[in-house]
Amino acid sequence: MALNVRLVPDKKYIRPGDAACPGCPEALGLRYLGMALGDKAVLVVPAGCSAVIQGIIPRNAFHFPTVNIVFAAGASTAAGMAAAYEVLGKDAIVVVWAGDGGTADIGFASLSGAAERNDNILYICVDNEAYMNTGIQRSSLTPYGAWTTTTWTGKKEHKKDLPLIMISHKVPYVATASIAYPHDFIAKLKRAASIKGFKYIHLHAPCPVGWKFDADKTVHVAKLAIETGMWVLFEYYNGRFSISPPSRPYIDKSKRKPVIEYLKLQGRFRGLSKDDIERIEKYIDDTWSWYVLLEKWSNMGKDISRLIERQ
Amino acid sequence: MVVLPLTGNYAVAWAVKRARVKVIAAYPITPQTTIVEKLSEMVENGELDAKMIRVESEHSALAAVYGAAIAGARAFTATSSHGLLYMHEVLWWVSASRVPLVMAIVTRAIGPPWNIWTDHSDLLDQRDTGWIISMAESNQEAFDLTLQAFKITEDDRVNLPMIVGLDAFILSHTTAPVDVLEQEDVDRWLPERKQLYVIDPNNRFSLGNIASPKDYMMFRYDIEKAMDNARRVILEVDREYGKVFGREYGGLVECYKCSDAKYTVVAMGAWAGDAKEAIDILRDNGYAVGVLRIRFIRPLPVNEILNYLSGMKGVIVLDRSVSFGAGGQLFTEVSSILASRGRPPAMKGVIAGLGGVDVSYSEIKDIVLKFINEVEDQGWFIKRQEWFMPYEYSFKDYG
Ligand SMILES: Cc1ncc(C[n+]2csc(CCOP(=O)(O)OP(=O)(O)O)c2C)c(N)n1
Ligand code: SF4
Numbered sequence: 001m002a003l004n005v006r007l008v009p010d011k012k013y014i015r016p017g018d019a020a021c022p023g024c025p026e027a028l029g030l031r032y033l034g035m036a037l038g039d040k041a042v043l044v045v046p047a048g049c050s051a052v053i054q055g056i057i058p059r060n061a062f063h064f065p066t067v068n069i070v071f072a073a074g075a076s077t078a079a080g081m082a083a084a085y086e087v088l089g090k091d092a093i094v095v096v097w098a099g100d101g102g103t104a105d106i107g108f109a110s111l112s113g114a115a116e117r118n119d120n121i122l123y124i125c126v127d128n129e130a131y132m133n134t135g136i137q138r139s140s141l142t143p144y145g146a147w148t149t150t151t152w153t154g155k156k157e158h159k160k161d162l163p164l165i166m167i168s169h170k171v172p173y174v175a176t177a178s179i180a181y182p183h184d185f186i187a188k189l190k191r192a193a194s195i196k197g198f199k200y201i202h203l204h205a206p207c208p209v210g211w212k213f214d215a216d217k218t219v220h221v222a223k224l225a226i227e228t229g230m231w232v233l234f235e236y237y238n239g240r241f242s243i244s245p246p247s248r249p250y251i252d253k254s255k256r257k258p259v260i261e262y263l264k265l266q267g268r269f270r271g272l273s274k275d276d277i278e279r280i281e282k283y284i285d286d287t288w289s290w291y292v293l294l295e296k297w298s299n300m301g302k303d304i305s306r307l308i309e310r311q
Numbered sequence: 312m313v314v315l316p317l318t319g320n321y322a323v324a325w326a327v328k329r330a331r332v333k334v335i336a337a338y339p340i341t342p343q344t345t346i347v348e349k350l351s352e353m354v355e356n357g358e359l360d361a362k363m364i365r366v367e368s369e370h371s372a373l374a375a376v377y378g379a380a381i382a383g384a385r386a387f388t389a390t391s392s393h394g395l396l397y398m399h400e401v402l403w404w405v406s407a408s409r410v411p412l413v414m415a416i417v418t419r420a421i422g423p424p425w426n427i428w429t430d431h432s433d434l435l436d437q438r439d440t441g442w443i444i445s446m447a448e449s450n451q452e453a454f455d456l457t458l459q460a461f462k463i464t465e466d467d468r469v470n471l472p473m474i475v476g477l478d479a480f481i482l483s484h485t486t487a488p489v490d491v492l493e494q495e496d497v498d499r500w501l502p503e504r505k506q507l508y509v510i511d512p513n514n515r516f517s518l519g520n521i522a523s524p525k526d527y528m529m530f531r532y533d534i535e536k537a538m539d540n541a542r543r544v545i546l547e548v549d550r551e552y553g554k555v556f557g558r559e560y561g562g563l564v565e566c567y568k569c570s571d572a573k574y575t576v577v578a579m580g581a582w583a584g585d586a587k588e589a590i591d592i593l594r595d596n597g598y599a600v601g602v603l604r605i606r607f608i609r610p611l612p613v614n615e616i617l618n619y620l621s622g623m624k625g626v627i628v629l630d631r632s633v634s635f636g637a638g639g640q641l642f643t644e645v646s647s648i649l650a651s652r653g654r655p656p657a658m659k660g661v662i663a664g665l666g667g668v669d670v671s672y673s674e675i676k677d678i679v680l681k682f683i684n685e686v687e688d689q690g691w692f693i694k695r696q697e698w699f700m701p702y703e704y705s706f707k708d709y710g
Contacts, residue, residue, distance in 0.1 A: 040512050044378070057522040065510050067381060068519030069374065070400050076371035080334060080378025080386070083362040085511065087333045088383055092512045110374070113367030 018061035023215030025205035036189035046074040048099035075114035100141035115169035128207035173199040180222035212267025241298040319482030324349035326457035334379035336364035369394035373401040383509040392419035406441030411464035412472040420666040428667020429479035431632040443473040468540040478581040563612035569601030579605040588672035663699035
């Protein structure tokens with residue numbers, strides 16, 4: 001998945017003057033989205049920070065044609081737009097740009113529906129691991145142990161593995177990405193855009209406000225998530241599951257940085273006990289052994305969407 | 312003229328086909344289901360060149376057709392009762408996006424307890440959403456309204472979505488002859504889709520990001536203006552349709568023998584037909600009575616109600632729904648309009664037929680006769696709520 005930076009358009013898809021907080025991962029991700037998809041993208045944005053980042057009417061910082069929509073209707077609105085473009089013979093890539101809440105919680109039924117129907121859309125979950133727009137409440141993608149304003153003593157449940165759930169929908173394309181690895185993200189966007197049918201990319205997006213770290217550390221924290229193995233980059237495509245190059249070194253557990261390096265930078269994990277940290281370490285190990293197994297099965301030619309379903 | 316025996320639901324599906332709708336999305340709910348089944352069949356056998364999105368909920372159904380509509384396609388959905396309530400937030404989003412879109416509502420009671428029969432609570436729960444809301448009396452009118460809805464919503468003075476209501480089972484599942492017109496004639500009458508804006512890669516348009524309170528209020532004012540324009544457009548389309556196809560209904564209301572009446576019954580939907588029969592019997596017995604049938608509850612037919620009703624001796628309003636703690640919605644609206652012009656006629660609001668309780672023309676005759684006698688005996692009064700109760704067929708009063 002080599003990517004030549006010179007081939008990436010230098011046109012700006014996020015104009016100066018957006019309303020994002022300093023160090024915002026969503027604004028960063030949107031820039032990469034513009035670089036990858038250019039003028040063909042039409043954005044569907046359910047409620048969340050990215051609805052606010054655009055700024056105030058009559059101005060809009062997004063240089064994409066953009067439809068804001070009610071919280072639960074990202075995938076369904078996009079499905080209708082894609083259907084219309086198809087019958088009207090218009091060339092467009094319909095992209096849903098939704099938060100973890102809009103994706104994994106309130107929007108989950110419409111997401112699952114669009115995936116099962118294989119609607120021709122590219123769905124991106126911008127995962128900052130909580131409802132940030134309403135002031136940092138837990139979502140089903142908030143990790144174990146994290147403080148939020150609805151989990152004052154730390155969340156007691158693990159993050160749900162949404163990318164695997166999406167693979168079990170037997171869609172043509174699922175990938176994870178990170179705002180710290182733009183080459184990987186852009187390449188995945190481009191690949192996804194070339195496929196007809198339902199595509200899902202789960203973008204890890206550390207938020208300085210909600211996670212309580214300094215605004216100049218967004219990329220650093222995102223990178224540590226990969227280096228500690230907390231977040232794993234992979235791609236599921238043509239029925240094949242493969243761990244992506246930035247994450248490959250960490251198949252070897254000894255290469256992973258201690259997770260504490262990731263956790264200690266973030267105020268949301270301040271209350272963790274030793275036990276909690278052990279639980280998180282075990283979560284990382286479990287996740288990895290699972291992904292490595294999936295890659296192995298997939299190399300043996302197995303349809304892993306079926307295997308996941310049966311687990 | 313192409314007359315076919317059709318249920319109300321199939322009549323709606325035929326109108327959708329005649330309008331050459333491009334995208335349909337819907338979710339099954341009794342009694343709306345047969346609309347979607349018929350449309351699926353039409354799409355699958357190539358009769359209708361459209362995409363059918365078989366969504367996983369009504370929330371998604373309306374969001375999907377909304378997406379199709381802003382992307383430039385003529386789009387349609389249909390639902391009932393709980394499905395409509397599940398869509399509710401999207402209704403607001405659609406109208407404030409000022410995008411033409413048409414939806415059929417087969418009116419059905421709301422649970423619990425579960426009840427699949429007609430009343431108008433689901434429809435009237437949408438009064439404030441910024442949709443144009445109409446209600447048919449017959450299968451033919453369901454067809455005509457659905458077809459007209461595309462022209463009304465796409466008129467550049469309007470750009471608002473529209474609901475076509477029809478009563479569960481009484482229309483939806485009852486067969487009657489329906490003139491579905493010739494396709495060429497419809498094509499000549501209904502232009503290609505027009506809309507304020509289209510969102511696609513060639514139209515860098517943004518919709519719905521945050522507005523200042525002042526701008527927000529201006530947008531709201533524009534919707535009210537468009538609703539007002541819709542009054543004129545509905546009338547124009549009705550007249551033009553009458554000229555071209557021979558059926559004209561009167562615009563926002565239909566006056567049935569109400570011009571020379573002293574007493575008038577106000578009703579909406581299929582049972583207005585029963586009210587007409589009741590009135591005919593009363594007329595035969597020497598009573599000067601008429602029916603004012605509400606065809607559109609939004610925009611509210613303010614002038615029509617004033618013009619037809621303010622000179623009446625008595626007005627009785629039949630509501631097939633109730634706003635708990637206030638009374639029947641039609642009564643509330645009609646009485647407030649009449650009260651705006653001096654002393655209104657004697658008035659009574661009757662709540663009947665909830666959850667599909669059958670109300671026959673002879674019962675309506677009795678209800679109206681009782682009202683006339685009360686006014687003649689006691690003189691002027693206003694009674695906001697009287698329930699016509701099943702089982703004992705008696706009346707119960709609430710202030
Ligand atoms: C039906 C509905 N319920 C609640 C809200 C309030 N709300 C707006 S954004 C939001 C949270 C968004 O969280 P997420 O999807 O994770 O996106 P983020 O803000 O983190 O980018 C909530 C709860 C809403 N707009 N609509
Ligand atoms: S709260 Fe986080 S995600 Fe939301 S705008 Fe601020 S930095 Fe971005």
